[in-house]
């Protein structure tokens with residue numbers, strides 16, 4: 001069965017790990033997507049899934065209003081795997097019993113199994129698994145047998161092979177279940193019968209076809225930032241529709257050193273993409289004059305970006321589509337356990353609001369992909385590593401890294417320091433280990449001594465973090481000699497900086513960017 005026509009559908013019961021499940025399935029080269037737990041059975045059936053996974057979730061099946069799937073979902077003749085809460089859903093709906101565990105079980109356990117159903121084939125007889133649950137299955141659902149147990153959990157794995165229903169109390173999708181990938185691969189390949197046809201080469205052909213059908217000879221405008229997502233989206237769309245695509249690249253004066261040249265070189269010279277380069281440095285910097293409050297800066301930059309973009313679009317003539325590099329994690333509306341909107345920590349910059357205003361449709365060819373898949377796609381499309389492997393860079397650019405007032409001179413100072421930081425990280429072979437590395441220019445001055453001279457100059461702070469998804473992050477432990485080299489070079493080579501700090505704050509409580 002082809003993974004693309006017959007996906008593995010993950011019903012999301014609000015687990016923090018739902019995205020991880022879909023990602024693991026895709027790593028097994030099977031296409032997988034996530035839908036809300038309450039999708040109507042007919043809609044789910046229309047997706048022709050090869051298999052369905054019921055995710056974990058923070059609720060208890062005993063709570064009033066506990067999330068439950070459409071009962072007819074369980075009637076579908078499709079293999080199903082329930083994970084944690086998902087397995088308890090089988091027990092709750094199929095005449096089993098779920099009870100509160102004496103103690104919430106959280107952490108590593110050891111699974112002993114005697115499975116003949118195929119789910120645990122190849123898994124060690126005693127395998128480490130990761131548990132995180134407050135409820136336990138106390139009586140098996142109708143038709144199920146136990147196939148694995150841990151010390152505290154007598155029904156840690158269960159199966160009803162005749163009905164193709166399986167359940168695990170532990171989390172096979174997390175790294176702390178080292179053989180979890182194997183279990184998920186067993187489910188999708190052996191039980192659901194999926195082949196391994198989901199890869200980027202395959203995706204390129206399908207995506208190009210879809211873009212051509214959707215655009216149908218009309219015009220597409222793409223905002224290019226030089227970051228991975230918009231770059232990959234632009235090249236993919238260009239491969240599909242050639243000159244019907246025009247990219248707009250706005251130089252807002254807050255780009256990194258050499259960035260404007262690099263983007264023009266890669267896209268115009270190497271890919272022959274129609275590229276409209278807009279030098280709006282003056283416009284942005286004068287709008288930011290005297291502004292120091294972070295949210296105000298973000299709003300000014302975001303609004304001005306939309307304005308400049310709109311002017312360019314009008315100048316270029318009518319455009320039917322606005323292309324964006326939206327990714328799958330931005331699209332999935334995970335079911336919130338608590339409901340209610342979350343607070344705004346920072347107003348992120350994008351070109352939202354434009355399509356309605358300008359009567360354009362959205363074209364988002366990456367909306368089914370995760371970041372690492374976008375990188376793989378970029379490589380497949382021949383994008384250079386300097387773009388594909390690049391650290392993320394925020395929409396408002398150096399505007400949120402020049403702390404305090406943003407001026408051209410301070411941007412230049414920061415650009416020089418940033419280039420040295422990245423250069424030394426690359427030379428030390430550490431670039432790919434680090435999620436993101438950045439320099440902030442602080443709104444303080446310090447006294448120093450250079451040669452025999454007293455200096456009174458600016459201070460910068462280096463930040464490098466490791467992260468999976470930017471939701472949480474840890475500060476990177478540099479070898480001291482690397483930090484020393486970076487600090488020496490910045491103080492010696494960058495005019496106006498005489499002191500370098502290293503930021504050792506994790507996220508939370510800090511965010512990755514300072515503003």
Ligand code: XMP
Nearest residue numbers: 347348349392393394395396470511512513
């Ligand atoms: P924070 O600072 O919130 O950042 O921890 C998380 C990630 O998001 C990036 N970031 C942005 N990306 N537009 C973007 O496209 C923005 O306005 C923006 N602000 C922050 C940040 O660099 C980090 O990778």
